[in-house]
Structure formats: structure tokens, C-alpha cells
Amino acid sequence: VTSRSSGDPLVLPPGTSSEQFADFISRAKAICGAENVFIVETSDQLIDGTYKEPNKTHDMHAVLDRSYFVCSATISPRNVPEVQEMMRLCNEFDIPVWPFSIGRNTGYGGAAPRVPGSICLELGKNMNRILEVNTEDAYALVEPGVTYFDLHEYLEKHNLREKVWIDVPDLGGGSIIGNTIERGVGYTPYGDHFMMHCGMEVVLPNGELIRTGMGALPDKTSGHRDGLRPDEQPGNKAWHLFNYGFGPYNDGIFTQSNLGIVVKMGIWLMPNPGGYQAYMITFPRDEDLHQVMDIIRPLRIQMVLQNVPTLRSILMDAAVHGNKKSFSNSDKPLTDAELDEIAKKLDLGRWNFYGALYGPEPIREALWSIIKKAFSAVPGAKFYFPEDRHEEYSVLRTRALTLQGIPTFDELRWVDWLPNGAHLFFSPIAKISGDDATLQYQVTKKRCDEAGLDFIGDFVVGMREMHHIVCIVFDREDPESKKKAHWLIRTLIDDCAAYGWGEYRTHLAVMDQIAGTYNFNDNAQMKLNEQIKNALDPKGVLAPGKNGVWPSTYNKKAWAIPTD
Amino acid sequence: VTSRSSGDPLVLPPGTSSEQFADFISRAKAICGAENVFIVETSDQLIDGTYKEPNKTHDMHAVLDRSYFVCSATISPRNVPEVQEMMRLCNEFDIPVWPFSIGRNTGYGGAAPRVPGSICLELGKNMNRILEVNTEDAYALVEPGVTYFDLHEYLEKHNLREKVWIDVPDLGGGSIIGNTIERGVGYTPYGDHFMMHCGMEVVLPNGELIRTGMGALPDKTSGHRDGLRPDEQPGNKAWHLFNYGFGPYNDGIFTQSNLGIVVKMGIWLMPNPGGYQAYMITFPRDEDLHQVMDIIRPLRIQMVLQNVPTLRSILMDAAVHGNKKSFSNSDKPLTDAELDEIAKKLDLGRWNFYGALYGPEPIREALWSIIKKAFSAVPGAKFYFPEDRHEEYSVLRTRALTLQGIPTFDELRWVDWLPNGAHLFFSPIAKISGDDATLQYQVTKKRCDEAGLDFIGDFVVGMREMHHIVCIVFDREDPESKKKAHWLIRTLIDDCAAYGWGEYRTHLAVMDQIAGTYNFNDNAQMKLNEQIKNALDPKGVLAPGKNGVWPSTYNKKAWAIPTD
Ligand SMILES: Cc1cc2nc3c(=O)[nH]c(=O)nc-3n(C[C@H](O)[C@H](O)[C@H](O)COP(=O)(O)OP(=O)(O)OC[C@H]3O[C@@H](n4cnc5c(N)ncnc54)[C@H](O)[C@@H]3O)c2cc1C
Ligand SMILES: Cc1cc2nc3c(=O)[nH]c(=O)nc-3n(C[C@H](O)[C@H](O)[C@H](O)COP(=O)(O)OP(=O)(O)OC[C@H]3O[C@@H](n4cnc5c(N)ncnc54)[C@H](O)[C@@H]3O)c2cc1C
Structure with missing residues (x-):
């Protein structure tokens, strides 16, 4: 020192x-x-x-x-x-x-x-410039400072949402580039952001500048000419159409890494599907998780569930409605009875499923009839459209925006579950199955209990797996609470590794530990x-x-x- | 020496x-x-x-x-x-x-x-072992010697096609691993093979063995245990469910590269869509290419065209029916009049479009009505289902297999267009548009003419771009013919680079030249x-x-x- x-x-x-x-x-x-x-x-x-x-x-x-x-x-x-x-x-x-x-x-x-x-x-x-929005080929080219809100507002301002939609995370304030290279997720059919990126411009650690994919081929017909600064050269016309280019495909090594600084990136936009309907399905019992997951898997893999749907634990929704105090005087993790009570009060399930249908009416109808039939097998399942929900802070009404690429701030509310609300994400990957979901839920919930913290989490269902997002909410002004949160995440990492589960992304404090698994x-x-x-x-x-x-x-x- | x-x-x-x-x-x-x-x-x-x-x-x-x-x-x-x-x-x-x-x-x-x-x-x-076929999660794990035919036969033998389909290139004799790491393409909705791979085991140049993605996390619940040879350790149960794992995503650097030897790979299978209909649409005039491409783009980007469709020049189809001699005594490139004649004789168009509909009947109906209406704008467009075509070597009947993942050898026939038929692929990427397709067709056809070779080619339509596959057929016992073919590909590479077009993959002889563009x-x-x-x-x-x-x-x- x-x-x-x-x-x-x-x-x-x-x-x-x-x-x-x-x-x-x-x-x-x-x-x-x-x-x-x-x-x-x-x-x-x-x-x-x-x-x-x-x-x-x-x-x-x-x-x-x-x-x-x-x-x-x-x-x-x-x-x-x-x-x-x-x-x-x-x-x-x-x-x-x-x-x-x-x-x-x-x-x-x-x-x-x-x-x-x-x-x-x-x-x-x-x-922070939006360098291009191409509605014909459905992509945008952005700089690091462009947030989901910025791009959305651009579409609104230029009346482009009739043509293309964006995909947004729960909150819209993040950088499109930052989120994508961290391999973040959204909830439309374009929810896998890295999969939907196309073409990067990257500053390497030595200061060199590359363009990946087709961007590496100078395109005179697009205006590429000698004398222009490299980063100001107009890009190849296929830069944001085709990811791979020729030779080794390098983009992946610039994600979750320390090998480059991404200064421009193309991202595919979703063509307006010509029809849209968000929905919520509520499941009354905690143990419904098992059956629900086994229903989700085949539907998702077959793309009957077209988007990245989420199955949320009651407290993730409840915490959007109000903080812990507003529901209970307990300073312990809420009991099953208390959770049932909250679900009842909010007219929600212990688990709540949010998805959407995309396309013209006959397609939506066909899909909805399959989905409705499948989930009706769960006793007590209830089906809702946004207009069915009238409460303030209806999560369904917010998801109805998110799932069509309209960013919001509403989900921020769950961070305030505790006073001086702060959070850590613990996010292991698992197979989409009743057994895996139930076991992962039990393992994580048990440790939350031990830490004296409530389990708040959801399952975000990708193409063949799910990101289980456990939101560890703590009080950042309370050293005890911080210590518990830190203990909890470290313990969960080891517990889950023993079950063969690994995390998709993490906080600075546990990067080494996770890398070690x-x-x-x-x-x-x-x-x-x-x-x-x-x-x-x-x-x-x-x-x-x-x-x-x-x-x-x-x-x-x-x-x-x-x-x- | x-x-x-x-x-x-x-x-x-x-x-x-x-x-x-x-x-x-x-x-x-x-x-x-x-x-x-x-x-x-x-x-x-x-x-x-x-x-x-x-x-x-x-x-x-x-x-x-x-x-x-x-x-x-x-x-x-x-x-x-x-x-x-x-x-x-x-x-x-x-x-x-x-x-x-x-x-x-x-x-x-x-x-x-x-x-x-x-x-x-x-x-x-x-x-050459098929190590796993998982119908629940829809993937397979294969070794390098497993061909598309092998995997298909495995599905047939075990009656699994009711559950899952594979995606195959035009010919089924290639290696699933070899094709995928060369970033080859097939024609179902799963046609982008690299996108649909999931998890690799790779021998590095120094002899070290890695597993990528979730494979890097040893999974005791899957049977991973000390003492087993690393390559024989059962994989993490999410290895073939989630590509990215944690930290830098390295898989791309093992494609089209010289950085590793891929010894195992997971590939996603397509769930049986519950209904299927292949179709062909013929377009009578050479210049229809322009209009057709502009119709294709929005339909493909919206996924109304669900699979990777192809638009084939008349000779690509004709060459499947017979060799050049069977159509003409000319040893020059066939003229427009001769090509029109051939098209008429075969009851095909100058351009022929092959696609398929996937899903239950109401979905297929809804999509087909949009597709039919859109292409009907082209004067003289004709629509066919496989049962409408009775000729031997019907390309539509072959595509009807390919587009549902059933491998064939039929396309091999076009390689014999000339005696001692051999071929080189020239395969530039372009935007899906009438202007680009027409210009790229003109530029390549002109040089084919100069080389005294017929233009045989098709456009393979990906998510936002097309692979234009020009099949340079030559006589491998004729030194002049070989020289022309070599001259042709070298010239096309430079011509196309001047237009900003680059190739997605290439022959040994021109790797340096293309890398240089x-x-x-x-x-x-x-x-x-x-x-x-x-x-x-x-x-x-x-x-x-x-x-x-x-x-x-x-x-x-x-x-x-x-x-x-
Ligand atoms: C309530 C709530 C809900 C959330 N929901 C989601 C969700 O649904 N999906 C989701 O993915 N996330 C979610 N998050 C997490 C987070 O808010 C988002 O991922 C957000 O997009 C990341 O913030 P950012 O873009 O400002 O990242 P930044 O802080 O800008 O970047 C994050 C990291 O990425 C790297 N990085 C960023 N830019 C570059 C660059 N140009 N070059 C090289 N490296 C760079 C750096 O390592 C940086 O530390 C949520 C957070 C909250 C609080
Ligand atoms: C008529 C015809 C139609 C065709 N249609 C198509 C088509 O529709 N789509 C398509 O993509 N291709 C097509 N091809 C090209 C080709 O036949 C296929 O791509 C085929 O799958 C490649 O052959 P292979 O798998 O035997 O490759 P291999 O020769 O085994 O491999 C090709 C290259 O990949 C690399 N490689 C292979 N295995 C490994 C490994 N395990 N580790 C590291 N590097 C490795 C090496 O560089 C090797 O040279 C066609 C060919 C013909 C003649």
C-alpha cells in the first residue's frame, strides 16, 4: 500500500x-x-x-x-x-x-x-449513433451507446414498426452491443441475441481494427474508397446479411471475452409478423412446475411456442406489484402458505407462464389451440389475454409489450423487494424438463432459505434449454445481507456444478469460481x-x-x- | 528436387x-x-x-x-x-x-x-459411431465418419422419423461433421448446419483435447468420473442443448479453419413437423429472375418460406435429366434459344423454384395461399406438387425427399454434363434481390461464355442472403477444359470482388486468392x-x-x- x-x-x-x-x-x-x-x-x-x-x-x-x-x-x-x-x-x-x-x-x-x-x-x-436501419433486409447497424429504447424510439419516430420489430430484454435501458456480446436474452422469436447479431467491427487489444464476416471484404459498390478512415468506410452490402464470411468464424471469441472492443454491430430485426397475441397461463400449485416443464419442451422445440417464453415463480410477479413489506411483516423467507396466499390475492398462480403468438390469424389460431389444449392438462391452469387483467402493474400487460419488442422499465420493480434493493443474478442452464426444473428449483430454493432470502426466479426457455434466472435480492446498505447474498451465490455455483449445471454469465465476484467449474x-x-x-x-x-x-x-x- | x-x-x-x-x-x-x-x-x-x-x-x-x-x-x-x-x-x-x-x-x-x-x-x-440420438431433446452426437446417409438409415431402422428429421445437403454421402465445419448448407428449416450444431469435442494442434460449450463442465450425474479417458467421459447433459457455455464462445474458430480436429459434434435434429408438402414453381423467362428474387426476399425473411429454398437455372435441372450430348450437338455454351427449347422439352421454366411447407394442414394452407399468390404475379408461373410430375429423374420428386431430410444421390448426375465430368464450385454470397441476382448472374454467365462453358447454377436462399452456387463442370481428362475451368474461377473471384461479392467456401486452388479479397x-x-x-x-x-x-x-x- x-x-x-x-x-x-x-x-x-x-x-x-x-x-x-x-x-x-x-x-x-x-x-x-x-x-x-x-x-x-x-x-x-x-x-x-x-x-x-x-x-x-x-x-x-x-x-x-x-x-x-x-x-x-x-x-x-x-x-x-x-x-x-x-x-x-x-x-x-x-x-x-x-x-x-x-x-x-x-x-x-x-x-x-x-x-x-x-x-x-x-x-x-x-x-451512440444508429448508423442504419434497413427494413428491406431487416437489420440495424449500431454503435455501443445505442440502447434498446433508442432503437425502439427510432422505429416509432420513423413509423417503422409496421415493418420491423426489435427484440428487447426485460428492461430496455441496456446497450444492444453490450447485451449481445454478453450473450443476453430477449423474449420474441429473436430472443437469442448473439444468434441474431450479424457482422461486427472490433478494436483488438493492440489497437488494430477488424470487420468480421462479409465486412472484411471492401465493397466499392457501397462507397468503400481509398483515403477514408477505416471505421468510416461504408460496409460491405452483405455485412449484416451473412454472418460467417470466409475462413475461421471469429465473432464468438468477442463475446463474454477480453479479446476485443466491439465498436459497431449489425443486429437482425424481426419482420412485423402481421399479427400478435400475448398470453399468460397460471398454474396453481408449486409442484405444477414438473408437469408444466414437460409440456413446454416439445412445444418449444417444435416452435409451436414461437418465442422465448418464461415461467415465473409467484414472487417474481408479486415483487413487481409491491415490496416484501406490502405483503408480509415476516423478515424470513416466505412460507408456502404465505406464497399461496399472495398468489390468491394477486389472482396468479404459483407459477405463471408468459408467451405470445405471432402471425396472421389462422396461424395464431392453429397454434393457440395446440397450446391451450396442452396446458389444460394441468389441473387448475387458467388462460388470460392482456385485456383480462385490470390490476395496476399487471405483468401480463408489461409482457405483452416486451414480447413484441417494446421496451419498458416495469420489471425494475422487483429489485426493490427489499429496502435498498440490489441484486445478483445466478443463472444456470438446464434441460427443459420437469425433473431438471424441479431439482434445480429445490436445490436453489433450499439455499435461499438457508441464506434467509426469498426465492425469486424464472425459467427462460431457449431453443433446447432453459436459462434459470435466480434473482438474489439483497439490501445493499446491510453488510449482513450482502454477505448472505455473496455466500448464497458461491454456494449455489458449487451445488449446481455437482449436479452438472453451469452458469451462462455471471457477476465479477464469481467469474473465477464459475470458470473453474x-x-x-x-x-x-x-x-x-x-x-x-x-x-x-x-x-x-x-x-x-x-x-x-x-x-x-x-x-x-x-x-x-x-x-x- | x-x-x-x-x-x-x-x-x-x-x-x-x-x-x-x-x-x-x-x-x-x-x-x-x-x-x-x-x-x-x-x-x-x-x-x-x-x-x-x-x-x-x-x-x-x-x-x-x-x-x-x-x-x-x-x-x-x-x-x-x-x-x-x-x-x-x-x-x-x-x-x-x-x-x-x-x-x-x-x-x-x-x-x-x-x-x-x-x-x-x-x-x-x-x-464412425452414432453416439447418441436423442428424440426428446432432438439432437444427435456423431463421430467424423457418420454420413447423412448413416444417420438417416439409423432413424429409419429405429423408426425414429416419426419423431425427428435430419437436414441433408444435395447429396447424402458427406460427413455431418465435415460438412458442418465447412459451413455447408442443406434445405430444410435447419439448413444452416453450423447454426444447428451444438457442442464439439476438438483435438487442438498440440494434441490437447477440449470440449466446447457446456461440454467443458464435467457432469457427474451423466456418469463423468475420474479414471475414464477424457474422450470417453459421458458428456454434460446440456452439451448438445446449449451452444455457448461460459466465457469466449470458441466453436466458430474451428470452422473453415486449421485450428483443430473435430472428433465429436452435436447436431440438432428437426422435430417431425406434423405435416409436409414439397412444391416446385417454374418461371418461363430468363429475365424472370429479377422479379422472382424480389418476391422471395420478404417471404423468406418473414419465414413464410420456412426452409432454405433454391432457385435453379434450367441447366441445373436439365443436367440431372441427361448430359449435354443428350440435348445438343453443340460444343459451345448453349444459346438462349437452345435453353428455351430445353425448358420446353422438359416442361420446366428457365428458372425453377423448390420449396416446402411444414406443419399441420391449417398452417400449410395459410402459408401456401400467401406463397401462391405472391409468385402468381410472375406471368406464366406454374405450380407443381410431386405427384404432378411423372418424368424419370424428376428434380421435384428428388427435392421432395431432400427437403424432408431424406438423402439421395440423384443430384450427382449433373456432374456428368460433360464427358469425364468433374466440377468446381464458385459460390459467392449476395443480398436476396432482383438487382443483385441479375447482376451476379450476368457477370458469371458472361465469363462462363468466355470460357466456353455452360452456366449451371442455383441460388440457395438463407435467412438474409443467398449462396449463389455456380457449378463449373469440366472434362477432367481434357487439359484445355481444366485450364478453362481454372481460369474461369480465378476470373470470377476478381470480377465478383470488384462488385463487393465474396465466396463462402472454396477449392484448395483458390483459397489464397479468395482470402486476399x-x-x-x-x-x-x-x-x-x-x-x-x-x-x-x-x-x-x-x-x-x-x-x-x-x-x-x-x-x-x-x-x-x-x-x-
Ligand atoms: C430487472 C432486470 C431485468 C433484466 N433482464 C434482463 C434480460 O431479460 N436479459 C438480459 O440479457 N439481461 C437482463 N438484465 C441484465 C442487464 O440489465 C442487461 O443485460 C443489460 O443489457 C446489460 O447492460 P449494458 O448493456 O448497459 O451493459 P454494459 O455494462 O454496457 O456491458 C456489460 C459488459 O459487456 C462488456 N461490454 C459491453 N460493451 C462492450 C463493447 N462494446 N466491447 C467489449 N465489451 C463490451 C463488458 O464486459 C461490460 O462489462 C436485467 C437486469 C435487471 C436489473
Ligand atoms: C452434386 C453435388 C452437390 C453438392 N451439394 C452440396 C450441398 O447441398 N451443400 C453442401 O454444403 N455441399 C454440397 N456439396 C459439396 C460436398 O459434397 C459436401 O459439402 C460434403 O458434405 C463434403 O464432403 P465430406 O463431408 O466428405 O468432407 P470432407 O472431405 O470429409 O471434409 C471437407 C473438409 O473439411 C475439413 N474437415 C473435415 N472433417 C474435419 C474434422 N473432423 N476436423 C477438422 N477438419 C475437418 C477439412 O478441411 C476437409 O478438407 C455437393 C457436392 C456435389 C458433387
Whole structure:
């Protein structure tokens, strides 16, 4: 621990002296403009933002000490060459840099870096153009700062929703690029965002700029010409039509990784299906989960369920209606009897299923009759359309928007289940089956109980599997509550790994632990990831430790997370 | 040029002495068994196979001299550890190795290696088990030697087609793994084979074994236990359900690449859709191409066209009915008048469109009425179901099988359009549009004319683009014909690059040229590919030069293809 000099940040980048840092900052200001460089000097500056106004310096849902996952400075480049120069500068100074787009990655770490004292490179502030919306071929080309809301508003403003829809996550404030490269999910038929991306422009750790897929082929007929800046060259006309291009298909290595900074990305839009109907099906009993899942599997694999549907536990819906206090005076996990009571009060099931039908009426009719018949096998199942629900904060009415690609903020309400509500996502993958769902629910619920926390979660059903999203809500001003949440997620990771379940994405605090569970054949995959990392980023400056991948310049043990 | 010693192959691996080669071979025999090592000693042994009996030593549709793309020996490992040992051996001896599964990659080089004298590693001969067919979750797990025919026959034998279908290319004799990692295409809704793969087991250039995606998480509940050989460990139960796993998603870098040998792969099967109807629509005039394409685009993007449909030029169909001689005595490219004549004679259009409807009757009806109405806008369009066509070799009757995943050999017939028929595929990507299709057709047809070859081709319509497949048929016993074919493909590559079009896959002879067209920002993508290649394969032994990616141990210029 060195004593602080004036101008020092709260946490210096590792191995960086005060002078070096000051030098670096003045060089960074020369590149990006002083107004785009913010230094975190004191812990007073670590003010938790809100989802609507996220902070850009630390994890606003901190599960460790607020000043642990913290950057030394947040720097916001204005364009692609500045991103490239920043990468070169970080290499020159050996300073780690953590890129993010918007910083709304709550539950997974927000804007915060894995290595304390890293530079946070905020891409979304100045690089936020919608570069193209092509309704004929149904795609958009965006920069990192474009949120789902931005793109949706663009469609509305230009009257384009008659032609194309977007796919949105539960909340619409995230970056399209940030969410996609984290392999986030939405709920229309286009819910697998990475599958639906097409064509990237990426700054590599050494500052080089590539375009992937067909983007690598300069297209004179699109206006590509000598003399233009590479990032300003018009793209190949098939860049956002065909993903793979020629030779190795590299896009995947830029997802959940620390191998590049994505500065442009194409995303496929869904053609307006010519008809739409959202619905909810409620199931009265906790144990209905088993039967319901076995009904879902064949319907989803056959695409009778056309979209990414969700099966939500009662508390996930209840928490949208009100906080825990509004339902109970208990400070313990709610009992089955209490949950039944809440379900009854809200006229919901213990499990509630949200889906939608897409297409002209005869197609919707045909699908609905199959779906209705299948789920009617569950005693007490009830079927609703949005107009059947009149309560304030009706989840069905919100889902009816989400499932047609209209972003909302409503789901944010469940984060406030507890006072000073913060959350961590625990999100294991499982087979779509009654046995797996029930076992995974039991295993996770048991540990929630032990931690004294309520189980709030849902199953998000993909093409052949489901993402089980367990929302660990805690009180961020209560050290005990934070400790429990941290204990809970660490315990769940190990419990689930013993059952062969792994997570699809995670928070900074447990990246190493989860990476450690994907250890087939003596960690062969991690060795491969490290080889690639070291080749592309020999100094290890780009997001060291992201998802457990440490460059050889870091001693991974020394950076282990304190767990006390 | 060294003088040959006894035991020498026709072409020694580069930089390898006779003794070293002999040593290597005896070590290889010890690993794989003498019966699995075949040395190419004389050019007499280079007997062109047929599609049904492909050779494993050279390109049986050679466009250069038959002895150019030739291996020194073909070695067929019996299991994964032998593949690993062979990789270690090749590293030890600095000998290049070219893996293939079946060797039916005709039009793209067959079994032949890019570097003459490489070892051909034939994976399919001994490693050909169908390891799992899971009808509940709709996937299969296969080894390299499993062909589309094999898997289809397995489904038939076990009466599983009621539950699941496979997706097949035009011909069913290829390897599921080989085709998928070359990013080949089929024609059902599951036609994008790479998109529909899920989970790989890969031997890296250094001999290490990884499993990708969820496969990296050992699953005790599936039987994973200490002491078992890694490749024999039962896989994670979500390995073939969820592609991405955790952290960087690496599968794409093992496609069209030289970074690994895929020894197991999961592939999603299509649930039996509960109803099926294939159809053909014929369009009378050459210039209908324009209008037809603009009709196809919105229907395909909206998935009203549910599968990967094809629009075939008259000669692609005619050549299935008979060879050129059977239609004409001309040895020049057929004229428009002659083509019209042929179309009339066969009761086909100048362009013929093949698609299918999937699902229960009401869904098929709804879709068919939209499709029929849309294409009826083309004057003279005619609509057919398979039962409407009674001629021998009806392409529609064959497509009616292909489009429901039943493999055939029928399409092979067009390769015999000329005597000693051989072929090269030229396959650029384009936007689905009348303008692009027409221009690409004109540009390619003009050069076919100049080469004195008939235009035989089709447009294979993907999600947002089309693969235009130009089948360059030549006479492999006629040096002039070969020269023309080679000139034609080289010229087309440059012509198309000038229009911004690039190819999705190619023959050994033009890999460097095509890679050179994907040169955005001073070949930034190739530099990245080379960096990764050099990191994972420092000696550059695995398939050097594949798709233009040369390791630093090779002087790429010295390996340029002779073009005279
Ligand atoms: C109530 C609630 C509901 C939610 N529902 C969903 C949901 O349905 N689906 C879902 O997926 N998520 C969901 N989330 C999580 C999260 O809000 C979203 O995923 C959000 O889109 C991520 O935030 P962001 O785009 O601002 O990410 P950022 O913070 O901008 O980025 C996240 C991470 O991605 C990487 N990254 C971002 N941009 C780049 C770039 N340009 N180059 C390289 N790396 C980059 C960095 O590692 C960064 O840390 C939910 C959150 C809440 C609170
Ligand atoms: C008339 C005709 C029609 C055709 N139609 C189609 C079509 O509709 N769609 C289509 O995609 N193709 C088509 N083809 C081309 C070709 O026949 C198929 O793609 C075939 O599946 C490839 O042959 P294979 O599987 O035997 O490949 P292989 O020769 O086994 O492999 C091809 C290449 O893939 C790589 N490879 C293979 N296996 C491995 C492995 N395990 N690990 C690492 N690398 C490996 C190697 O580079 C190898 O050279 C057609 C060909 C003809 C003649």
C-alpha cells in the first residue's frame, strides 16, 4: 500500500506509480478531451446510481465493499480512432482497461472492472449513433451507446414498426452491443441475441481494427474508397446479411471475452409478423412446475411456442406489484402458505407462464389451440389475454409489450423487494424438463432459505434449454445481507456444478469460481482461452480476469476475490 | 528436387528427408496400426475415385495436375487418443497434416491437402459411431465418419422419423461433421448446419483435447468420473442443448479453419413437423429472375418460406435429366434459344423454384395461399406438387425427399454434363434481390461464355442472403477444359470482388486468392487469424494454408498455386 499523492485516484492501476498515472491521464485527455476523462479521487464519489442514471465507476449493486470493484478513471472516447489510441496508450503504460457500453449490467457488476484501479472505457457516452436501419433486409447497424429504447424510439419516430420489430430484454435501458456480446436474452422469436447479431467491427487489444464476416471484404459498390478512415468506410452490402464470411468464424471469441472492443454491430430485426397475441397461463400449485416443464419442451422445440417464453415463480410477479413489506411483516423467507396466499390475492398462480403468438390469424389460431389444449392438462391452469387483467402493474400487460419488442422499465420493480434493493443474478442452464426444473428449483430454493432470502426466479426457455434466472435480492446498505447474498451465490455455483449445471454469465465476484467449474480434462478449455488471450494481448491490458481468463502478466491467485 | 529413395512417397512432406519420413511412418504405424497407414508411392496409385468410392489421396476432380494436391500418406486413426498422438507426432517431425472426415468434398478439393506431401488424416474410416440420438431433446452426437446417409438409415431402422428429421445437403454421402465445419448448407428449416450444431469435442494442434460449450463442465450425474479417458467421459447433459457455455464462445474458430480436429459434434435434429408438402414453381423467362428474387426476399425473411429454398437455372435441372450430348450437338455454351427449347422439352421454366411447407394442414394452407399468390404475379408461373410430375429423374420428386431430410444421390448426375465430368464450385454470397441476382448472374454467365462453358447454377436462399452456387463442370481428362475451368474461377473471384461479392467456401486452388479479397483495413482479419494460428500451432503443422491462413513457419508466397 503506497501513500497517496495529489491527483491520485482512490485506487491506482496495479503496478502504476502516481507519476505514471498522471502522465497517462494527461495523454488520455489529449486523446479523448479533458471533458471525457473523470478520475475517481475519493470514496465519496462512489455514489450508487440507479438503473435510470447508472454510475460509471463501480458496481452500484456491490456485493463486496463498494470500493472494491472500482476504476481509477472513467474515460469516454469520442470515436473509433480514439478507442484504438486508448488501447495503444494502455499497452504503452501497461494499464488495464475495462470497456463497457452503458453500465446497466446490474446483477453482473454494472460498469465496474474486475481489476480494481482499471480504466473504465465508457463507449456509449459519445459513440451512440444508429448508423442504419434497413427494413428491406431487416437489420440495424449500431454503435455501443445505442440502447434498446433508442432503437425502439427510432422505429416509432420513423413509423417503422409496421415493418420491423426489435427484440428487447426485460428492461430496455441496456446497450444492444453490450447485451449481445454478453450473450443476453430477449423474449420474441429473436430472443437469442448473439444468434441474431450479424457482422461486427472490433478494436483488438493492440489497437488494430477488424470487420468480421462479409465486412472484411471492401465493397466499392457501397462507397468503400481509398483515403477514408477505416471505421468510416461504408460496409460491405452483405455485412449484416451473412454472418460467417470466409475462413475461421471469429465473432464468438468477442463475446463474454477480453479479446476485443466491439465498436459497431449489425443486429437482425424481426419482420412485423402481421399479427400478435400475448398470453399468460397460471398454474396453481408449486409442484405444477414438473408437469408444466414437460409440456413446454416439445412445444418449444417444435416452435409451436414461437418465442422465448418464461415461467415465473409467484414472487417474481408479486415483487413487481409491491415490496416484501406490502405483503408480509415476516423478515424470513416466505412460507408456502404465505406464497399461496399472495398468489390468491394477486389472482396468479404459483407459477405463471408468459408467451405470445405471432402471425396472421389462422396461424395464431392453429397454434393457440395446440397450446391451450396442452396446458389444460394441468389441473387448475387458467388462460388470460392482456385485456383480462385490470390490476395496476399487471405483468401480463408489461409482457405483452416486451414480447413484441417494446421496451419498458416495469420489471425494475422487483429489485426493490427489499429496502435498498440490489441484486445478483445466478443463472444456470438446464434441460427443459420437469425433473431438471424441479431439482434445480429445490436445490436453489433450499439455499435461499438457508441464506434467509426469498426465492425469486424464472425459467427462460431457449431453443433446447432453459436459462434459470435466480434473482438474489439483497439490501445493499446491510453488510449482513450482502454477505448472505455473496455466500448464497458461491454456494449455489458449487451445488449446481455437482449436479452438472453451469452458469451462462455471471457477476465479477464469481467469474473465477464459475470458470473453474468448466474444467473438463484438466481445464483444457481455459488453457486454450489463455493461449489466445496471451497471443492477442501479450501485455494483458484488456479486461484481465474477465470471465476467469487471466493473461500471463497477472498472477491469478493474487487477484482472487476476498470471501472472508 | 531430391532423388527418390525406396519407401519414399511420390511427394515427401516439405523439408522432410527420406529417413525422417520412414521414421515417421513407422511411428505412425505403431500408433494407428499398419493397416491404417497407406503411402502414395507412385502416380499410378492416384486413381480418381467416384463420389460413391472417393479416393483418399488427392483431388479426384483435379483442376491442376492430378499429382499436385496429393498427400504423402493417408493415415486413419482408430480413436481420439490416436488422433492426439498423431498431432504430437506431426509436431515432433514438423510434418504437415490435413484432416478430413470422408473425402467427398468434391468441387472444393475432395480429400486432398493444400500442401503437397502432407499427411492426410482420415478420420471417418474408423471413427464412425452414432453416439447418441436423442428424440426428446432432438439432437444427435456423431463421430467424423457418420454420413447423412448413416444417420438417416439409423432413424429409419429405429423408426425414429416419426419423431425427428435430419437436414441433408444435395447429396447424402458427406460427413455431418465435415460438412458442418465447412459451413455447408442443406434445405430444410435447419439448413444452416453450423447454426444447428451444438457442442464439439476438438483435438487442438498440440494434441490437447477440449470440449466446447457446456461440454467443458464435467457432469457427474451423466456418469463423468475420474479414471475414464477424457474422450470417453459421458458428456454434460446440456452439451448438445446449449451452444455457448461460459466465457469466449470458441466453436466458430474451428470452422473453415486449421485450428483443430473435430472428433465429436452435436447436431440438432428437426422435430417431425406434423405435416409436409414439397412444391416446385417454374418461371418461363430468363429475365424472370429479377422479379422472382424480389418476391422471395420478404417471404423468406418473414419465414413464410420456412426452409432454405433454391432457385435453379434450367441447366441445373436439365443436367440431372441427361448430359449435354443428350440435348445438343453443340460444343459451345448453349444459346438462349437452345435453353428455351430445353425448358420446353422438359416442361420446366428457365428458372425453377423448390420449396416446402411444414406443419399441420391449417398452417400449410395459410402459408401456401400467401406463397401462391405472391409468385402468381410472375406471368406464366406454374405450380407443381410431386405427384404432378411423372418424368424419370424428376428434380421435384428428388427435392421432395431432400427437403424432408431424406438423402439421395440423384443430384450427382449433373456432374456428368460433360464427358469425364468433374466440377468446381464458385459460390459467392449476395443480398436476396432482383438487382443483385441479375447482376451476379450476368457477370458469371458472361465469363462462363468466355470460357466456353455452360452456366449451371442455383441460388440457395438463407435467412438474409443467398449462396449463389455456380457449378463449373469440366472434362477432367481434357487439359484445355481444366485450364478453362481454372481460369474461369480465378476470373470470377476478381470480377465478383470488384462488385463487393465474396465466396463462402472454396477449392484448395483458390483459397489464397479468395482470402486476399477479404482484405479490409490492410488485411487486418488475416493478421488476426495468423496470430491465433501461430499461438495454437507454433510449428504450423495442422493444415497449413487452409483458407489462406498460413502459419509463420511457411513462406506463403513460395506455396502460391501455379497458374501458368
Ligand atoms: C430487472 C432486470 C431485468 C433484466 N433482464 C434482463 C434480460 O431479460 N436479459 C438480459 O440479457 N439481461 C437482463 N438484465 C441484465 C442487464 O440489465 C442487461 O443485460 C443489460 O443489457 C446489460 O447492460 P449494458 O448493456 O448497459 O451493459 P454494459 O455494462 O454496457 O456491458 C456489460 C459488459 O459487456 C462488456 N461490454 C459491453 N460493451 C462492450 C463493447 N462494446 N466491447 C467489449 N465489451 C463490451 C463488458 O464486459 C461490460 O462489462 C436485467 C437486469 C435487471 C436489473
Ligand atoms: C452434386 C453435388 C452437390 C453438392 N451439394 C452440396 C450441398 O447441398 N451443400 C453442401 O454444403 N455441399 C454440397 N456439396 C459439396 C460436398 O459434397 C459436401 O459439402 C460434403 O458434405 C463434403 O464432403 P465430406 O463431408 O466428405 O468432407 P470432407 O472431405 O470429409 O471434409 C471437407 C473438409 O473439411 C475439413 N474437415 C473435415 N472433417 C474435419 C474434422 N473432423 N476436423 C477438422 N477438419 C475437418 C477439412 O478441411 C476437409 O478438407 C455437393 C457436392 C456435389 C458433387
